Amino acid sequence: MATTPTQGDTPAAPREYVLGTNPAELQRLGFQHRLWSRAAHRLWTRAGIRPGHRVLDVGAGPGFASLDFAQIVGPAGQVLGIDESEPYITFANDQARARHLTHATFAVADAAQLDALEQVEPGTFDIAYCRWLLCFVPDPEAVVAAIARALKPGGKLLVQDYFRYDTMCVAPRSDAFETVIAAIAKSWRDHGGNPDIMGTLPTIAVNRGLHIEHIDRIDPGPARPGTTMWHWPDTFWGVFLPRLAEFGYITPEQHAAFLAEWETLSANPAAYMHLPPMYELIATR
C-alpha cells in the first residue's frame, strides 16, 4: 500500500510489512537465503537439530529455510512454517508438494498469535527459528512468548537478526549512502519494527523464562565490489529503494544520488562495505 509521498521528517506510516511481498522480493529472499544458508546451518547444527525433530519456522517467508529443515528432519519429523503473507505461503506449500516434502506444511498467521493456530499445540516443538522477522514486528515480546509456549521443555528458540543496522556504511565514506541507510532504518521503526532488535532480544527471551545458551556475531567480513556479498544489498536496493521513495523517506534526488554513488563504488577496487551487523542467539525453554 502506498502512502502520499512527503519529504518531511515523519512520513505517513501504515502498519503493513514494510518490505512488501512482491515476486521480486520473493526472488531476493531466495538469493539471500543462499548467501546466509551456511550461517543458518551452522546455528542449526549447534542447536542439535536432527531427524525426527518438530520445527517451527516463524516468519518463514516463501519457506526457503523451512524446506532445508524438512530435508534435515526427514519424514519422521515435521516442519511448520508460518507467515502473514498469503502469496509466500502458497509458494512454500507448492514447493513442498513439488519436492515431495509432505511433512512440511505452511500456514498464514500473525507471528504474535501463533497460539490461535490448531497446528501449534503448546509444548510440542523441538526447535523454533526466526530469521529477519523480529526486526519487523511491532510486538516481539508477544512473538517470543507465543514461541516459548509452543516449545517442548528443553526445546530451543534460534534467532538470526540485526543489531545496529544503521551502522552499515561504505569505505570511502559516503554521505549519499549513509542518508539512505538512515532512511531505511527509520522506515522500519515507523512501521513498528526495530533494526536493533538483537540488542533487546536476549532480555525479552529471559523475561519469558528462556535460558540463553549462545549469542554470537555472524561476521562475513567486509564485502568488496565484484563479490557475491556485495550483491546482497545490491538486490535489496533494487526492490526496496523505489518503495522507500514512494513512502516519502527519500527524495528522488537522494535516490538518484545514492544510485550514482553505488555505481561509482561498485567500479572502485579500493571500496568495501561494512555490512549490517548480524547476530545469532539460542535460547532454551
Ligand SMILES: C[S@@+](CC[C@H](N)C(=O)[O-])C[C@H]1O[C@@H](n2cnc3c(N)ncnc32)[C@H](O)[C@@H]1O
Ligand atoms: C525478511 S523476510 C524473512 C523471511 C525468512 N524468515 C527468511 O529468512 O528468508 C520477513 C518475513 O516476515 C514476515 N512477517 C512480517 N511480519 C509478520 C508477522 N507479524 N507475522 C508473520 N509474519 C510476518 C513477512 O511476510 C516476511 O515474509
